[in-house]
Amino acid sequence: MRNIKGILAYDGGAYNGWQRQGNTRNTIQEKVEQMFCKLLEEQIEIHGAGRTDAGVHAKGQVFHFHTESSMPVSDMCQKANAYLPRDMAVLELQEVNERFHSRLNARWKWYRYIIDNGAVRDVFSRKYAYQILEELNLEKIQKAAQNLCGTHDYRSFCSLKRMKKSTVRTVYTIEAVREDGKIYLDFYGDGFLYNMVRILAGTLIETGLGKREPEEMAAVLEGKKRELAGFTAPAQGLCLMEVGYGTERDYNIIYR
């Protein structure tokens, strides 16, 4: 039995998110599973590192699966891309240790939220960015972002009302940069709650619009109530960029 790790890119616009569950049809997981079942002629179960919401994109989703097949991974990768729809692509496949688990072993994730904040909308990024015509105050966003980092109970930034599991997470950094009319919000953390990145993005956007002050963030965190945080920013602006399996230290080396 081989254990295969893969990296997947997808345009999430046409799908009901990553996870195949109950009656949810047209998920990315389902498409990838069906493709590998067909390709390897056996029952394949795909496990993903992160459950991206409907409409969210990925440039570096990680998954793994077990197979009895002896097909070389390079052949498998090429054939997988020939079978997959045009809005998905397997970037890499490699054979890994039998104990590797894409979700349980993930040490950090990098999500990017893109805001189209130019004077005129960029028609070519309309499906990959959230357009806001009013100019956002980047300095305020950066200050608020600082105040949202650290190890906290992020319950205020979670859409699920009842979370039995811990809602404590560590957000290492949130970087906000402006380039060519776009604002890029990069979130690096050890894990994110349901809708957490989109609610963080929405709260930062409200701060950039002057509806909130950076100093409020501590109270939003401490209040532990969803209604204290900002709106859930639209899915199409969000992209899962990378999932890391090294230590946090590795992350610092790579991204600083």
Place this chain on the structure above:
Amino acid sequence: MRNIKGILAYDGGAYNGWQRQGNTRNTIQEKVEQMFCKLLEEQIEIHGAGRTDAGVHAKGQVFHFHTESSMPVSDMCQKANAYLPRDMAVLELQEVNERFHSRLNARWKWYRYIIDNGAVRDVFSRKYAYQILEELNLEKIQKAAQNLCGTHDYRSFCSLKRMKKSTVRTVYTIEAVREDGKIYLDFYGDGFLYNMVRILAGTLIETGLGKREPEEMAAVLEGKKRELAGFTAPAQGLCLMEVGYGTERDYNIIYR
């Protein structure tokens, strides 16, 4: 009567090209005209600098129209973008000399053809690039591109069988660069015949695939027969980047 010059960006994927004519519905020109008629409450006729084909994009299409309206151009621009579909945007409007004509006064045009030539397709550019998995030979493309520049009769690179007007054009430069798995072909010329950029791109692609040699290009030009040149590269890879109204010298200052 005021004469207004505008710059327009559009994702051509959903349209039957620029030109409104006879039974052709759903053209970009038609959409822009309808919008200005509604906005200015008068009959408006839009004239474009270049007639892009069905599926071709633009980041810098230029147009002009006459109006009796006294609405300031900044208001007009903002309202135009509120009325236009999401896959189009007016980047700029300005009042110009009454004699200015977007097509007749155009001195040069810049078209870009994008080839996705990475080992794995880029899912996010699938609608704005032509994907070729086999690695193209960039040096051969560059040599062939050199041989296709100059002032020539480009009849071999025109899809229209019978051209009554002159088929002589000047192509100033064709630049080919590779960046992040993409190959960008930039064509600068005083004007291009019907399908000319796409046939030039197709011929360069065939050269990059080793099906043609750069040295053949002179004979292709001299033969003046469509069948001597390469295939018409797909529309989705092409974008009209800019239209210039200065002299060729200006172009050299800007782009060199």
